[in-house]
Amino acid sequence: MKNYGLNELREMYLQFFESKGHLRAKSFPLVPQNDNSLLLINAGMAPLKPYFTGQEEPPKRRMATCQKCIRTGDIENVGKTARHGTFFEMLGNFSFGDYFKEEAITYAWEFVTKVLEIPEERLLVTVYEEDEEAAQIWHQQIGLPKEKIFYMGKEDNFWEAGIDGPCGPCSEIYYDRGEEFGCGEPSCTVGCECDRFMEFWNLVFTQFERHEDGTYTPLAQRNIDTGMGLERLAALMQGVSSIFDVDTVKAIRDHVCQLANVTYGADVKKDISIRVITDHIRSVTFMAADGVLPSNEGRGYVMRRLLRRAVRHAKLLGIQGLFLRELVKTVVENSKHEYTELEDKFEYIIKLLTVEEKNFNETIDRGLNLLKGYMKEMKNRGETVLEGKACFTLSDTYGFPIDLTREILEEQGLKADEEGFKVEMDIQRQKAREARGGSKYMGADETIFNQMDAAMKTLFVGYDQLETKGQLAILANDEKLLDVASCGENIYVVIPETPFYAESGGQVGDNGVITTATGKAIVAHTTKVIGGKFAHHAKVIEGSLEKGQMATFTVENTSRMDTSRNHSATHLLQKALREVVGGHIEQAGSNVTKERLRFDFTHFEALNPEQLAQVEALVNEKILEGLTVTIKQMSIDEARQLGATALFGEKYGQTVRVVNMGDYSIELCGGTHIQNTAAIGTFKIISETGVAAGVRRIEAVTGRGAIAYYQEIESNLQEIAQVVKAKKSEVVKKVESLVSEHRALEKENEKLKAEITGAKASSILEQVESIGNLQVLLSRQDNLDMNALRNMGDALKDKLEKGVVILASAVDGKVNLVAMASKSAVEQGIHCGNIISQAVRVVNGGGGGRPNMAQAGGKDASKIAEALEVAKQVIASQITQ
Incomplete structure (x- = not known):
């Protein structure tokens, strides 16, 4: 077979289907639009769902794309095998109610055997066990011998997604790589787990609608949805056994080896790390180009996990310093022709990934220190298994995959509670599923807009005119389509042509008025709804509006x-x-x-x-x-x-x-x-x-x-000028002067407070009593804030050689408590934090502190005397102990 590069194969495919009347469309972004059933686009058909359901009219009944995709279901296996990956490109040709099985099979066979020139004797196909129609097309029209057509069950050859939506049987094309790739068993054939028979193209015939109750009904519009992994096809054409050996992917793999100064294929463990980095750098580069930001939830979490995994494996390979930016250049260089956004956003991608890489380099060190702490505690307690919650924290917060935690623990003769880790992981996944709103086909329940004519679209003509005339094509409320909308009703108005801008691109929708011969409605705002329609959110304020009436649509000019x-x-x-x-x-x-x-x-x-x-x-x-x-x-x-x-x-x-x-x-x-x-x-x-x-x-x-x-600033300035009695032009100088005076008065006030506190302290010392060989002072001094109370406590403590000071103050019905102890008192067992924590409970509060100083606040000033008595009892018990 001819050795075609990956980029060549993509172009050959798209050109072929363009020649068959298909609209050649660029890849959709990785971030799904209006579909909360997915975090990231994971198949070529995913962005086209509205065309399959008939909710929207496709730009053409035949389309062909090469869609960038990300799947993370097998993320833990990426690197361990030569076939698992998270990022891939999917070639697909689609028919929305146009051609069906016969043409789909004929096109596929022509492309495979005539364009790619894959030998026919190496090809085999599967069909759904109940799809005799597809089997007959393969045999009678294509000429494939019956022994090369394999009937498979629902699990293998019937495609459906979610609990509802279009579905149908499929037919897969396989390539026989030869006996040397087989398992040697006499029963070895298509469907065997060995590497001999390679499935590379899936033709899905969507002819049924699955309902939530598990029943199926025929679709009014039968569709074709095919999918062929571009990397897998390239591996086949280039005669290599792994996607990591395909030309564009190999370029990244070789760059990783160069940075790590290692040889691919020389060490099993290092090969795992090389593959992880190669795959993950492709994923995060494409995700960044489509606006995904690393975070701790949703698609941002997927990105962060992939990036951190790549950085960790770089450390295992001994790659020093920041390295992602160098690999991004190779990714972009190999894919920029088809995906121009990579080049357009290059500087941004580099900046984003470098910042995240720097942050993780710091995080991973903190994670290692945390794990060391866990291991020390385990050894002290005589434990050998790190609990699942701790393993999950290391994974979720510090990016440590469970295999890294396991590896580090095993080096110390310890184990990880992997079952407990899985429980925590399942809880998180469940939360993510709930956040996405379920697993329905389009990820959302139907609305009144689903009942409107899918063929109707709204043309926006409001760039250069703010008033038009036209028919009221559709009137509706949240429950049903309407023939008449009466005064006071909130309605949606949908028309074929409008001067009202519908909210999009960050700009809010227009407001204005709709008038007819019989009524008037105020449009509060305008939005885009499914199928390219604009919905005018309106309220009838006069008379009534009738479907089919001529109306005048007027945008409010000042707001626009x-x-x-x-x-x-x-x-x-x-x-x-x-x-x-x-x-x-x-x-x-x-x-x-x-x-x-x-x-x-x-x-x-x-x-x-x-x-x-x-x-x-x-x-x-x-x-x-x-x-x-x-x-x-x-x-x-x-x-x-x-x-x-x-x-x-x-x-x-x-x-x-x-x-x-x-x-x-x-x-x-x-x-x-x-x-x-x-x-x-x-x-x-x-x-x-x-x-x-x-x-x-x-x-x-x-x-x-x-x-x-x-004007508001001017008004505020005028007010300030009046308050400080100055001209507006002199307000700054006047305020500066007042602030300076205020600071001087504050200092003087603090000085006077300190003098008063010192004077009070001398008289308060008369209340000192002895407990054991300690001098203990318990006193209530009201109307002192916490700062003043601490200053008084310091002054009193300094006058006691072996002393404990407990002060309480009632301020506006609340309680401040302070405890202080000299060094010698602490040496005898006094702990101010423990004293305060017990005393403050009496006044319905909380607080604590160190052995030599503590403070707390309470809510019940009526019990201050009782709180001081409790403090005295705790002091006595601490001395005794």
Whole structure:
């Protein structure tokens, strides 16, 4: 067979199906959109679910993709075998109610035997045991001998996902690698556990709908969903036995070996580490490019776990220092042609992974110290098994896989409670499943929007017009579709064409009015719903609206303009941040309303005042320059050549909308904008905060919002000027003077307090009594805060040679307690912390401290005398002991 590279094979596949009338689509992001049944995309069909269900109209009835995927179900086996991996690419051709079994099988056979030129004598297939139709196509139309067609059960050849949704039988194509790869058993054939027969392409015929009660009904629209692992196909074509020997993956593997100064294949243990790092660096690089951030939950936890696993195995190989950035370069170099986001986000990916790598290098050392502490305690107690909860803490908090904990423990003759660890892990997995909302096919229950015509889409025409006329196509409430909506009803209005912008890209939806000959409705906001429809969330305030009526749709202009100002300012802000802070800055979210803008961005520390001032000044400079805002439709390749910034997690088509602000800020964006930056007016940053690990947030105002902000400041300044009796221009000097006077008075006040306390202390000493050979002073001194009470306690203790001082004070109904002891008293067994902890219970409080000093607070001042008596009894018992 011809030796094709992985990138060649991808192109050959996509070109072949393009020639068969398929729309060639780019890979969807790894982060699922509108599907909470998945953390990460794990199959080629996963992003296409709405097309299979008929909820949405596909861009074409035939599609072909190469989808990037991540599966972590076998993460513990990655590295241990040569075939397990977490990241892979899946080739797939799909039919949504177009062709079915005959064409799917014919196309597959043609590609395999004519394009790839795989020898027919090496090929075998399986079919579902009840799918005689597929078996006949293979035999009668393709000409495959019956002995090469194997009937398999439901477990092997019937595809279904979740408790509901489309499903159906499948047919798999196998390659016979030869007897030398077999087990030698006479029964060795397709389905054997040995390595001889290699399944590489699965053709799924989705012809049934599975219901939650376990029943099946035929689908009105029969579909085709095929999946072929690109790395597995490349291994087959390149004549290698492992995905780690495939050209693009091998390049990463070889780079790992170079960094570690080891040879692959020379040491079994080192090979495991090499494979782990090779696979995991691919996963985290692609995840970073799609906007996933390391965290302790959800997909962020998956990313953190993979990255930490790679770093740990690098340590086992002896790789010193930060190494991930070097491997990222190799990943990007081998995949950037198809996945342009890797190159576009390169600086950001490097920054993100390096920061996480640095943090883990510190964490892993803390984890090792914690484990050493556990082992010391176990030996002291004579135990030999580390409890499961501790093992899980090491895994969950410090990134120690259970095998690492086991290995370190075994070196000391100890064991890990792996069953207990599994219990803790299962609890966490259950929480994750509950957070995702169940395992239904689309991860969500149906809404009224599922009942609307899937073929209908809404066209947005509001970029250049704020009022249109059209028919009321669909009226609905939360329960049903409506023919008439009466006054007072809250409804959804869906139409084929609208001037109302629907919430997306961080910009809120428009509000406004819908009027007809019989009624009027106020639109509070507008959103996108399934199937490319816009839902106008409205309330009928006059008369009634009827389905099919002609209506006038009017967007509220002032709100739209204020929102557009904030949206355009957000573009300028992102560009300014990249210039001032660094090119790694990427948008991590935004929210643009008429009142203000909120921009989340990837950065790993707070911006200092100087940086914020520079960013704000730069944005205002571009506003004052009056940059012309031009908006054009162009191909995605043209946009990339212009240097247009794209958003994480967005799936862009071949034609994109580019918003260009004087060639300063160039972004892909579907939102509304002003025509010239001067219309923004002014820009003012209100706050900069952290919202998540590696994500910062800036809130700002523009236009009318900025004017209102400055007016509020002006009003506050006027009030302050009146209070301090100064002109506005002299307020700062006046306040500085008052603050200086206040500090001087505070110092004088503290000095007087100390003198009074000293004077009081002398008279209080008359209350000293003896217990054993100790001088003990118990006294109540009301209206002293804790600080004053401690100062008095210090003064009294210093005057006692062998003494214990217990002071109580009632302040506003609450109780302060302080205990102090001299060094000689502590040597005789006095422990102030224990004295206070027992005395404070009497006054309904809590506290404690050290042997020589303790303090506490209580709520019941009526029992202070009783609390002092308890303290006296505890002192006596401590001396006796």
